Amino acid sequence: MKKFKISKLEFLKCGGIFDLASKEKEIISLETEAAQNSFWDDPKKAHQTLKKLNSLKDWTNPFNEIFNSFKDLKEFFKEAQKTKDESLINDLAIELDNLEKKLLQLEVKKMLSHELDSSSCFLSINAGAGGTESCDWADILSRMYERYATKKGWKISIIDKVDGDVAGIKSITFKFEGSFSYGYCKSEKGVHRLIRISPFDASKRRHTSFASVDVSPIIDEDIEIEINPSDIRIDTLRASGAGGQHVNVTD
Structure with a gap:
């Protein structure tokens, strides 16, 4: 039972690391925006909104799935303790180890914080x-x-x-x-x-x-590149000396 208590603390700690509460609030806000009748009036903005929504869910869904599985395992463990079923307790311990490995993968993913890390x-x-x-x-x-x-x-x-x-x-x-x-x-x-x-x-x-x-x-094809007009230089060149076809009089 001690291992389950320790693991719960790890889960709660990681929840803070991932800032899940903030992400879930943002998901609700984006889903509300996507449900509006005018959502697809601007396809480009709609695409960016859905992309951000999916990116947030890539964090919240795996963590919630792991945490719910952990709570189920804890209940099974309590029952196994009552019946003193050592075989079941060992199986549950193995499943707990698997959940902790999945949680570790999320922690590694958290380290990939560069703006391009989420790209293909x-x-x-x-x-x-x-x-x-x-x-x-x-x-x-x-x-x-x-x-x-x-x-x-x-x-x-x-x-x-x-x-x-x-x-x-x-x-x-x-x-x-x-x-x-x-x-x-x-x-x-x-x-x-x-x-x-x-x-x-x-x-x-x-x-x-x-x-x-x-x-x-792979960079998003919808990326916008802004060029400052002051960075553009236009040079007009002419051929030197005499020449035909108006080379010296036509810009």
């Missing part, structure tokens, strides 16, 4: 020096990222792919569409190195292979 992203992999061995290393990385994205529940699209001459791939570009996919992937940017006994070397020598990974956010 492109992830590109390019094999470096090392020939077939590097192409195989790039293929290993591509499978790893694809499985990670699948586990996260993101939509996966392959934008471009070039196969290696013998094995693996020379390059590949993924499009990961999902909440915070850029935030989770951005730290993968850079050069990745693999040192191993190459399965492509008959002499079983050790090889070092490289593959570069680049991650870029």
